[in-house]
Every structure is written in C-alpha cells, then in structure tokens.
Amino acid sequence: MSVTNNADASRMRTVFFSILFVLLSLLAFSFPAHAQQNDAALNAALSDLNARSFKAKTAAVQALGVYGDARAVAALEALSEGRLYGRKSDKSVVIAERDGKIYRLTDPATGVSAGEATSRELKKIIANNKLRGLIRGVLGQLALSSSDSELRRAAVENVISSPTGGSLALLKSARDRETEDDIRARLETGIATLELGSDDPALRRAAVDRLADGNDPEIKSLLERRLLKNADGSFVESDAQVRAEVQEAVSRINDRLALFGLAEDLIFGISLGSVLLLAAIGLAVTFGVMGVINMAHGEMIMLGAYTTFVVQEVFRVTMPAEAFGFYLLAAIPAAFLVAATFGILIERGCIRFLYGRPLETLLATWGVSLILQQMVRSLFGANNREVANPDWISGAISIGGGVSVTVSRVYIVIFCLVVVAALAAFIRYSRFGLQMRAVTQNRGMASAMGIRTGQVDALTFALGSGIAGVAGVALSQISNVSPNLGQNFIVDSFMVVVFGGVGSLWGTIVGAFGLGIVNKFLEPVSGAILGKVVVLVIIILFIQKRPRGLFALKGRAAEG
Amino acid sequence: MKSAIKTVAAVGALAGSLAFSGMAHAADTIKVGVLHSLSGTMAISETALKDVMLFLIDEQNKKGGLLGKKIEPVVVDPASDWPLFAEKARELIEKEKVDVVFGNWTSVSRKSVLPVFEELNGMLFYPVQYEGEESSRNIFYTGAAPNQQAIPAVEYLMSEEGGSVERWVLAGTDYVYPRTTNKILESFLKAKGVPAEDIMINYTPFGHSDWQTIVSDIKGFASAGKKTAVVSTVNGDANVPFYKELGNQGIKAEDIPVVAFSVGEEELAGIDTGPLVGHLGAWNYFMSVDSPENEAMIKKWHAFIGDDKRVFNDPMEAHYIGFTMWAQAVEQAGTTNIDAVRQAMYGQTAPNLTGGIAEMNTNHHLSKPVLIGEIQDDGQFATVWETDGVVVGDAWSDFLPESAKLTADWTYPWVCGNCEKPKHLTN
Numbered sequence: 006m007s008v009t010n011n012a013d014a015s016r017m018r019t020v021f022f023s024i025l026f027v028l029l030s031l032l033a034f035s036f037p038a039h040a041q042q043n044d045a046a047l048n049a050a051l052s053d054l055n056a057r058s059f060k061a062k063t064a065a066v067q068a069l070g071v072y073g074d075a076r077a078v079a080a081l082e083a084l085s086e087g088r089l090y091g092r093k094s095d096k097s098v099v100i101a102e103r104d105g106k107i108y109r110l111t112d113p114a115t116g117v118s119a120g121e122a123t124s125r126e127l128k129k130i131i132a133n134n135k136l137r138g139l140i141r142g143v144l145g146q147l148a149l150s151s152s153d154s155e156l157r158r159a160a161v162e163n164v165i166s167s168p169t170g171g172s173l174a175l176l177k178s179a180r181d182r183e184t185e186d187d188i189r190a191r192l193e194t195g196i197a198t199l200e201l202g203s204d205d206p207a208l209r210r211a212a213v214d215r216l217a218d219g220n221d222p223e224i225k226s227l228l229e230r231r232l233l234k235n236a237d238g239s240f241v242e243s244d245a246q247v248r249a250e251v252q253e254a255v256s257r258i259n260d261r262l263a264l265f266g267l268a269e270d271l272i273f274g275i276s277l278g279s280v281l282l283l284a285a286i287g288l289a290v291t292f293g294v295m296g297v298i299n300m301a302h303g304e305m306i307m308l309g310a311y312t313t314f315v316v317q318e319v320f321r322v323t324m325p326a327e328a329f330g331f332y333l334l335a336a337i338p339a340a341f342l343v344a345a346t347f348g349i350l351i352e353r354g355c356i357r358f359l360y361g362r363p364l365e366t367l368l369a370t371w372g373v374s375l376i377l378q379q380m381v382r383s384l385f386g387a388n389n390r391e392v393a394n395p396d397w398i399s400g401a402i403s404i405g406g407g408v409s410v411t412v413s414r415v416y417i418v419i420f421c422l423v424v425v426a427a428l429a430a431f432i433r434y435s436r437f438g439l440q441m442r443a444v445t446q447n448r449g450m451a452s453a454m455g456i457r458t459g460q461v462d463a464l465t466f467a468l469g470s471g472i473a474g475v476a477g478v479a480l481s482q483i484s485n486v487s488p489n490l491g492q493n494f495i496v497d498s499f500m501v502v503v504f505g506g507v508g509s510l511w512g513t514i515v516g517a518f519g520l521g522i523v524n525k526f527l528e529p530v531s532g533a534i535l536g537k538v539v540v541l542v543i544i545i546l547f548i549q550k551r552p553r554g555l556f557a558l559k560g561r562a563a564e565g
Numbered sequence: 566m567k568s569a570i571k572t573v574a575a576v577g578a579l580a581g582s583l584a585f586s587g588m589a590h591a592a593d594t595i596k597v598g599v600l601h602s603l604s605g606t607m608a609i610s611e612t613a614l615k616d617v618m619l620f621l622i623d624e625q626n627k628k629g630g631l632l633g634k635k636i637e638p639v640v641v642d643p644a645s646d647w648p649l650f651a652e653k654a655r656e657l658i659e660k661e662k663v664d665v666v667f668g669n670w671t672s673v674s675r676k677s678v679l680p681v682f683e684e685l686n687g688m689l690f691y692p693v694q695y696e697g698e699e700s701s702r703n704i705f706y707t708g709a710a711p712n713q714q715a716i717p718a719v720e721y722l723m724s725e726e727g728g729s730v731e732r733w734v735l736a737g738t739d740y741v742y743p744r745t746t747n748k749i750l751e752s753f754l755k756a757k758g759v760p761a762e763d764i765m766i767n768y769t770p771f772g773h774s775d776w777q778t779i780v781s782d783i784k785g786f787a788s789a790g791k792k793t794a795v796v797s798t799v800n801g802d803a804n805v806p807f808y809k810e811l812g813n814q815g816i817k818a819e820d821i822p823v824v825a826f827s828v829g830e831e832e833l834a835g836i837d838t839g840p841l842v843g844h845l846g847a848w849n850y851f852m853s854v855d856s857p858e859n860e861a862m863i864k865k866w867h868a869f870i871g872d873d874k875r876v877f878n879d880p881m882e883a884h885y886i887g888f889t890m891w892a893q894a895v896e897q898a899g900t901t902n903i904d905a906v907r908q909a910m911y912g913q914t915a916p917n918l919t920g921g922i923a924e925m926n927t928n929h930h931l932s933k934p935v936l937i938g939e940i941q942d943d944g945q946f947a948t949v950w951e952t953d954g955v956v957v958g959d960a961w962s963d964f965l966p967e968s969a970k971l972t973a974d975w976t977y978p979w980v981c982g983n984c985e986k987p988k989h990l991t992n
Contacts (some may be wrong), residue, residue, distance in 0.1 A: 129947065134819045167818065222785055388609055486835070
C-alpha cells in the first residue's frame, strides 16, 4: 500500500479489510456449494459493473448484493472506494492497488493476481453518489451478521440510513441475535422508524412510543410527516389515537431540541471565540502592551501557517508514516521561531524608527504586510497549500440532538487556553515579563534602572509575533493556507483587542469569547452577513460609551 | 564646441534610429494583452490563466505566428483591485495598442472594464463561468452562462440518477454572481414545482471562515426526510473551510451532495479531497476527461510549464478555445482590425478538449458541452453525466421574467445586446 496522508481512506481500508476477512471466514463455511453453482451469475454481474449506464451498474450491484459472497463484497468495496478498474485491452474488470507508477491488479472473480498495468491501460469504473449509497446499504446488510461488534455497529447505521425493501426483516433478525445493548437499542430505533409505516396501528403505536424518547431531528421530522394530510384530505396517520401520541412525541422532542439548540450556539460561540482569541492574542502584546499598530500582524499568522506546511512536507519525506500525525507538535516551536525572527527584523528594521508616530507605523506595517504576502506568493505560489488534519484531530464528537462539534475545534479551544495561560504566566512571573511591564509602564524610569529598553522592545515584538505564528499553526487546521490568510484575521483581531481593552490580557480573553458567542447567537437569527454587521455596530456603540474597552487600564500607563 | 555639436548630433541620430526601430518592431508583432491578477486575493485563480495565455501564444508563435507576424504578450497586473482593472485595460488599449485582451475573473472586475472596452472599441475574451444577464459588443464570453452550468447541474440532481433531490440549499458568497445565479435557480426550481419551504438561501461574506453554524443548519434542513442537496456558489478562499467543516461534521456526499460552480481542479489542489469524494462540480471541461485532444494538450502544457503536477481547468480551456477562435478569425479577416475580427468571430468553431466542437454564437456566447463530475480522492473530477451535444450559451436567462424577453444578437437585423425587437427592421 502506498503511503497516504489521507487518514480517512486508510481507516476505511482497515475497516474494509476486516470486513473482508470476517466475511471470508464466515462465507467460506456457510455457502461453498452455492458459490460454486452461481459463478456464472457472479461473472455476469461483475462485468456489468463496467457498463456505461448507471442503471445497468445499479442492477449489477443489487445482483452482487444478493449473491453476497466475499468476492462480491470485495468488488463492491473496491467500486465504492474507486479501486475498481476496467482493463482496456480485454474489457475485464479488475481491482487495482496503486504501487508507485504501476497498478497491481487482482481478478475479483477469483481473487488471484491479474498482473500489473500502467494507468494508461486502465479505465476507472465510476460510481456516483446514488450507487455508493446503495453499496453502503447492501454491504451493511451483509455485515449485520458479522461477529465483530464494531463492524455491526457501523453496519446498523448504514442499513438505517440507506434502507431497502428487505431491511426491516434483516434488522429484526439482527435484533434477535444482538448481544450488545447499545447496538440493540439502535436496531430497535431503526426498526421503529420503519414500522411507523406499518399497517397495524398497534405496531405503529409501539413505534411512536419507542421514538418519543429520542432527540434526533430526523426522527422528529419523520413523526411530523405522520401528522400531515394526504392529497385526498385524509390523515397520513389514520388512527386518531396514534395521531395524538405522535403529536405528544413531537412536542416532547421539540422541547429537548430547543435546549440542544442553545447548547449548540454556545459551543459554536466558544469555538469561534477561541479562534478570535488565538488570532488576537499576539496583537494584544504588540498593540496592547507596546502600543504599536501592527498591520502586518495577520502576516505573522500566515507565516506560522506556512511554517506548518513546510514542517508537514519535511515530515512526509523524512519520517515514517506513523509519526506523520505528530508534525503539528513539531510545527509549534518552528512557527514560533520563524514568526518571532520576522518580528525582530520588522521591529529593528522599521518600527523602532517610528515609535510615537502611530500613523506612520500603520502605513509602514501595512507596506510590510504587502511585501510579506507577495514574498510568500513568490516562494510558494498563489495557490492554497494543503495542510492535512492528522488522524487524531479529525472527525466530530456527537453530543446528541443533531449537535456535533468537530474534534479540531475542541483542540483549538484547549490549545488557545494553554497559549493564553502560558503567556500570562510568562508576563507575570518571568524576569523578561517584569522588564516588559516596566518598560511599558514608564520607559524613562525603566531605562534609568538599567533596563535596555531597545532590546526589550525588540523581544516584546518578537514575542507577540511568535505567538501569532503559533496561532497560525492552529488556524492552518481549519482555514486556507494561502498568502491572504492573514488579511482574514487582521480586522477581527483589532476588534477583539480594542473591544477588550487595550493593554489588558483579560480584556482580550473576555472580548474574544464575548464576541464569538454573541456572533453565534445572532447568526441563526440574522444570517452570517447581518450578524457581522450587528456585532460591529454593537462594538462601535460600546466604544462610544467606554472608549478604553471592557477592561480599561487605570493609572499612569493609561495616561501615557 | 564642435565636439559638443557632434555629440548632440550623434545622440539625436541614435535616438532617431531607436525610435524608428521601435516603430518597426511594433509593426512586426501582434500584441495580445493579458489582464489577470497576479497579486492579491484573486491571484490564486488568475495566475494560472496568465500562464496558459503565455503557453498558447508560445504555441502559436511556434506555428509561425499570425499573418506572418509574431505574437507578443503584454502582461499587466491589476492586483485584484477592481478600479485598477479599468485603468490597466485603458493602458493596454491606448498605450500598448494591443489587438485583443484576454482577461478578468470576477464579475465585478468585468463590470469595471466593460465601459473602457466599449468606449475605446477594444476586444475582451472573458473565460470564466458567470451569471449571464450581459452581452457587450466588445466582449466574447467563453465561460459558461447559467444555462450551461447551473441549470443542467440542478436538473441532474433532480433526475433519478442524480438522487432525485427535492430539497435545496442555495449557498453563496454575497456578491453579484451568486445572487444572480441563485435568483435564476430559485425561479427555475419554483417553475419545476419545488415549494418555497424546500428552498433555503444563505449568503456569507467573502473569505468566511467559520462555517459551523451554517453546516449545522444545512444538516438540520436536510433532516426533513426529503433528499437534500447544496448548490454552492461560494467563491474563492471560503471554500476550503466550508468543505473542511462538511467533512469534519461527517456529511457524506451520498447523504447531502454539494454541487459547486466555482470549485475546479485548481481550487481542489489546496484541499485534502479524501472526505469530499462524491461532492460534485459542474463545468464544461474536466482535466480527467479521456480524449486524445485533452491528453495532447495536457502533455504540451506540462512541458511548457515544466511541472507535471500543474492542473488544467475549465477557464484555461475557455482561453484555449477563445484564443484558437480569435487566431482563426484574424487569419480569415487578414487583419487585426477589431471590427473585422469581430465579424469573422461569428460562427467560428474550435474543437473542445473534451470532444465535440465549440461554436461562437452571435450573442457572443459559446456553444459548449456541460459535464457533471464527482470529486475523486486524487483531486480530479470523474464525469458522471454529460449533455448529449453542445448547449448554446444564453446571455439572458429564460427563468427571469424581465430577462426572458431580451435577446442578444450582434448581427443584422438585431445588432443589439439587450433588445426586445431588432434595431433594423427588414421591411
């Protein structure tokens, strides 16, 4: 198998091989005679997979599903994963595994090797979404009887999401065999959704009872459809008593879903807040503490993201595949160093001549930001660069009620809190932090006490830039890695720092989460665009009332 | 003193000869303006189009140029800045005296240069799918009009093969192209009997990066038990976080397919496409199409650019078709005079890279085939459906009541881009 960065595909492949193995062992014992007899049918169905029309392919998939033998399963899996090819020379269907420049072929009918071929000699057999959905259902039905509970769990979901005519009977017999409680519960729910359409009112009633306990929006809409009227004016649900129960169940599910909706907005708000905070925290140092309006702040984030890309490429070439997922950890210090180095260069080369002249600083750093963007564009090209999500931060956690949070965002919230805590501790407890605070509070006095203020300025700027670089590592996981990355965050960052109170780390934290949550509560009501406008208006009004932001610094520093 | 005079005379003579040789040089070449952003937001998409123009010009020069002259590209960078597009267009036509311009990507940049081309009687080839509702005498639209991309894509999804979709999310970036396209799609869907509650329209700002709420809304909208699809006119940078969020929230193409009109091979190059397999794109060209013309073109392109990982995409094919037609029109007209070349453009044909023949119609739009493809894990599209023949580009949509009445036809007796009746009546 070739080295792949595609985590999902490799996971799928593992699942597929285990399915294959289980089925092989299962079927080897149960249907040997059957398999022998119908080899002609198998071969016919296999060659039909290479038909031009999707209708013929659909029929072939169904035939293979009925056939149900391990070879059929392997062929169906290969088709849905895009590994099934037609050989141009003899029009035969083969399973191909890519190995560098050539493909290793397997004959699906016999399972033995069919030699090698180059990509020119093969033509991929295309499956469309409908076909893949069908294959998912067919394979799910076959895997329902697997002995591996993980496979059964996945199979149950697949059968429920793509049911066919025979699904109800299959699910019922699977339920009777099932030993694991949670899978049986899922089977019961799946059976109930199918039995909602049964002819027997008692069965329908039992199904409604069963479904009323869930909090799945899909089940809710399934129940709601029972309350509608047919074209002839009669109710879909003919039994008045069952109808009343459906009504009751729907309102109960609605109550629970409303709560989940609130929880969802809150979680999304915290997640957005953490992204805002990450983007703004470096600026809180350069702008908040030093008072430098640094328009190139966003480009520091961008540099961090590109460093992540470079580290990823280095890992891809030098490290074994198992270690690849940890490139992100290595990227954190690398991004800090790269961005901090650029920070020092910018401070020493440009900003230090402009202290106390905010307008010139603004223009000069704006220019620097354009230079950095074009530099990256020349070095890496104008296109987006692909930064892969490692396995351990892919996927989502389902909370129920249709609410799910993506794992990468959970990590970003945690990462953001760690960065903020580390920064706060550094400023509070380290010697450099002390000097930094001294210089920002009273430059003249600090200088008189023997602090080299120039050096402190440069290092403070480097610190702020380095943290922006670290933010870039995290943002590369959810955003584009393109030369324009920084521009998307610069306005938001300034908004957070100004809103939170210039110079206050706490203000930045509260400001970021506050804005994130307000934004996410507004978005479902007003839409994304109006939501942003409303947030901006709120901030402007707030700044009118409190020009120094949420947490205004008091005392001498504030007057400086 | 004498020597000083000598020097002046020598300098003068030199300057004169330089000026003369400059003139001779200018007359020796045919100038082609390339007006694509090489910096700023749109550089991501437009840089490749600049490269493909240099490639096409190079190919033509190898064949001996045009009318016995070499073609000389004049590349300018409008830096993704819409007003700058107009300035650069003026510079190309007035100062550089180019014979034709190939350029622009966003509709707003096209709207910005349109008055310049009309005022100075220039000629622009615009290679990108767009919202239609326009036909200028000075612009040839080689990208798809809505009836060559959006409408067929929606029809495909409605069909049994496409999954019999009944519920629609129209998601787009907030500017003229998505808004117009969605307006057309909405009235098309309503005409097909889709009730209003089965259509959800959502706009997001440029570069939108937090898609959690919207993806969750889409999931909620799709849970109503009817097959749901997303028609995405989301443009530019916002696509990557959108697709990442879709993948992470576990939305599979089998359940909720997303068909996008602005996502091609070039845009997919920056994404891990594993989780996106099965989501759709609708274009007039896919790099994966198996045809001899396509294979030969890609081979030449890779040799020219010196990188066999570079993709070839739909707007690049549009430039190829546009440039081929323009070169043929110049040969036929025997001159680069704009008005003569324009007349020669009508009915001009060129082979599509995907097979079949593209033709330039009198409404300045092409007849091209429409292809629907599903994203594969290698970042390419696999064609799952295509039109039987070519589709004639329609400048004015039949699905908007105020546009349905309008006709674009730049030949006698119409000679008009947006008229209800011909300008010159025959009787």
